[in-house]
Ligand SMILES: [Zn+2]
């Protein structure tokens with residue numbers, strides 16, 4: 001068992017998958033990150049990045065128990081779920097966590113996207129051993145010596161941020177979020193002192209006025225939040241589908257000029273935080 005908090009980014013794009021020659025460096029898959037805390041496997045969101053993560057978990061035959069958390073249920077965060085191979089492995093333990101929305105549980109929402117006429121495979125072919133836990137903002141999920149904290153994010157129909165704490169380390173996953181609301185100060189307290197903050201920074205300050213209320217932050221606001229909260233490593237996440245590799249690289253460079261320990265999320269990027 002590793003005594004590290006380890007993070008791997010499997011999908012970094014927001015809104016819609018964007019494969020092709022212009023997104024080969026930063027990736028075209030939508031939101032999905034894997035966090036390993038000791039022997040626990042935690043996944044945040046089931047964007048299209050979860051397909052390859054599922055393949056990696058299948059190596060060696062049977063997948064390990066998985067804890068899968070949802071920030072919210074916009075397409076880009078759930079569309080990979082039907083392609084997550086472990087759900088078709090009979091008896092494979094899968095624990096789902098997410099908010100109840102419009103009276104529907106996380107399980108009902110995920111199975112709903114696989115109902116006809118949306119998907120060819122019937123839900124009764126999903127044979128994993130699935131259970132689910134409704135999660136509310138400010139509620140902690142405790143998994144042995146791993147604690148997952150939650151925080152409300154300002155986004156249409158709301159979203160949840162998750163903060164994983166293990167081995168004296170912490171990583172925050174915060175997407176989708178628009179700055180400039182009453183929730184800003186709550187959020188800054190929530191991310192305070194995190195080793196790694198992965199945050200939706202879809203827009204630039206120049207783009208933002210035309211996209212007010214769409215539910216996303218600018219990278220400039222993200223950098224400011226990270227500085228105010230004494231975050232160690234800041235990761236610009238949820239890149240717009242139309243954003244090309246050179247454009248994302250230019251944003252990363254501008255952000256690093258203001259705050260050196262800042263990176264634009266790339267598919268396959270990892271962070272390994274040894275016990276402290
Ligand atoms: Zn999104």
Ligand SMILES: [Zn+2]
Nearest residue numbers: 072074155176
């Ligand atoms: Zn969203």
